[in-house]
Amino acid sequence: MKANLISPYGEKLVNLVVDATEREELLNRASELSSIKITMRNLCDLELLATGGFSPLTTFMGKADYDRVLREMRLADGTLWPLPITLTADPKELPTVGEEVVLRNANNDVIAIMTLNEVYHWDPETEAALAYGSTDPRHPMVSEMERWGKVCISGPIKVVNLPKYYDFVELRRTPAQVREMLEEMGNDNVVAFQTRNPLHRIHEELTKRAAAQVKGSLLIHPTVGMTKPGDVDHYTRVRIYKTLVENYYDKNSTMLSLLPLAMRMAGPKEALLHAIIRRNHGANHFVVGRDHAGPGKDSTGKPFYGPYDAQENMKRYEDELCVKMIPFEELVYLPDEDRYVEGKDIPAGARTLNISGTQVRDDYLAKGKLLPEWFTRPETAEILREMYPPRHNQGFCIWFTGLSGSGKSATTQVLTSLLLERGRELAILDGDVVRTHLSKGLSFSKEDRDTNILRIGFVASEIVRAGGAVICAAISPYRATRNEARQMIGDNFITVYMDTPVEVCEERDVKGLYAQARQAMEDGKPMGFTGVDDPYEPPIDPEITLKGYGATPEENARIIVKYLEDQGYLNHH
Secondary structure, X not given: OHHHHOOOOOOOOOOOEOOHXXXXXXXXXXXXXXXXXXXXXXXXXXXXXXXXXXOOOOOOOOHHHHHHHHHHOEOOOOOEOOOOOOEEEOHHHOOOOOOEEEEEOOOOOEEEEEEOOEEEEOOHHHHHHHHHOOOOOOOHHHHHHOOOOOEEEEOOEEEOOOOOOOOXXXXXOOHHHHHHHHHHHOOOOEEEEEEOOOOOHHHHHXXXXXXXXXXXXXXXXXXXXXXXXXXXXHHHHHHHHHHHHHHHOOOOOEEXXXXXXXXXXXXXXXXXXXXXXXXXOOOOEEEEOOOOOOOOEOOOOOEOOOOOHHHHHHHHHHHHHOOEEEEOOOEEEEOOXXXXXXXXXXXXXXXXXXXXXXXXXXXXXXXXXXXXXXOOOHHHHHHHHHHOOOHHHOOEEEEEEOOOOOOXXXXXXXXXXXXXXXXXXXXXXXXXXXXXXOOOOOOOOHHHHHHHHHHHHHHXXXXXXXXXXXXXXXXXXXXXXXXXXXXXXXXXXXXXEEOOOHHHXXXXXXXXXXXXXXXXXXXXXXXXXXOOOEOOOOOOOOOEEEOOOOOOHHHHHHHHHHHHHHHOOOOOO
C-alpha cells in the first residue's frame, strides 16, 4: 500500500496546523493584529490546505500560480493544477504587505494567521471565462464571484484552529487518518467515489463494480462542504450513506469518510481537482461518471459541459495524476432480469426502467410517494420521504421582477388574497417596504442595490426552508444578483417577469419618478434610475412571463395560481 501512496501530490502531505505551544502564543497576539472574516468557501479551502488535502499547495495562490493556473492549468513550477484556490478581501481591511493578518470565521473565532506577502487584483469575468468556460450567471461560481473581495491575498499561513464540527464527528478524518485506515485494509488499490447526492441502487452497483474491477478497497468520499445550491443537505445524505455502508457493503474493504470540500461545479476541471484530493487521501483510482460535477444548464437551456467532457479530461491527465480513472455510463435497470447494465450492454428487446433526478424530485418526493425498491433501498426511500415532504407542504418563493410601475405590487396584492383563500400562509417582501426597514440607509448605487436584493433573498430563503411561502416584489434589475438569490433559495424559486414597456410604466408613474430621472439626465446629474439611466436586465428563462398591460392584475395572479397547481405547490380545487 505504501508504494501506491507516493505521487506528485501526496509524497509529503502539507500540515499547516501549529502545535499547542505556538497556538497559545499566536492566540495571545491575535487581538493586536488586523483581522478579516473569511467566507464558508474560504474556510473549506483553508481546512484542505491545512491538512494536506490540497497538497502540494501550502497557501492560497499567489499571482504567479493564479495566472498560470487560469491559462495553462499549471502552478508556476509546472505542477498540474486545474482551478484557482484563492482568498479575496477588501483592500481597505488589510494591513501593509509584510505584516500579519488574522483570518476569522463568521463567529469571529480565530482560525489562522497569515503573513501578508502578496496583494493582487483579479477580474471575475476573466476568471469565469478561463476557469469555468462561461460568464453566464446561471453558473453557481460565476454569480458567487460577483460578491468576492476586490483583491486576492497570499502568504504563509499558520492554522490555529481547524473548523469545529458537531455532526458525524467519527466520519470526519484528515487525509493522513484516511490513509492510515486504508493501509490497515491491506489492499494495494483504492478506488474513490465522489458524491454530493443520495446514493441509490445505481450508485451502489457502480461503486461495488469499481471496487471489484481494481480488486481493492472502496473509499466512499462525499462532499459535505459547499455543493450545488438546491442539493439535498449533507445531514440527510450522510444518514443515507451510513445506513447503506453498514448494511449493504463489505466492511472489510469499504470506508466512508466525509470531505469538507467547497465544490466549484467546474465539470471537466473539477474532476481533476477531485482526483488530486483523493490521491492525497490515499486512492489511486477514481470513479468518473457522466457530467461529473456539472452545474446543470445555462441561461439558454444548454448544459454547461458535455456529458463525457470530464471523462475525456481525466483520461488525458491520469498518468500525471497517478490516478487511474474508472469510467461509468448511466446504468439502467432490467426488471425481467433484476439487474443493472450500462446503456451499451442492454440486450436487444429488453425492457428497461430508469428514474431521472427530476423524476425523483417531482414524481415521487413532491407527491409523498416512496421510491421503488428496484431504484433505491427502503431505508433510503424512508429517510428521503421524512426529510422532503410533499410539494404542497413545501415552502416556495414567487420572485417578481420588472421595471418600476410594471405591475408587480398590484399583482402581488391579488395573488396574496388568492393564496390566503387556499389556506397558504405567506410573507410579503415588497421592495419599498424592505428599504424602509431591512435595508434602511442603503443608497441606490449598484452595490447597495445588490445588497438590498441579497438581503431579500436571504430572508426569503429562511422562510422557504421553514416550509413557508413568500412573495418578493422588487425591481431586482441585475441578472447576476437575481441568480444569486435563486441559488440561496434553491429549486422552489419561481421567477415572475412583469414584461411591461418602459413607456407604459411612465404613464402610470403617479410619483413622477421617471420624469425626475429624465430631467436629472438632461441636467447632467443622472440618478441611476432603472429603465432611464441605469439598465434593467430581463430574465432569460423565467418560469412565468406576464404582460403588465392588456391584462388585469387578477388575470395575471390567476396565471400564477394555475402554475402553482400544476407544479404541485397547491392542491387543485
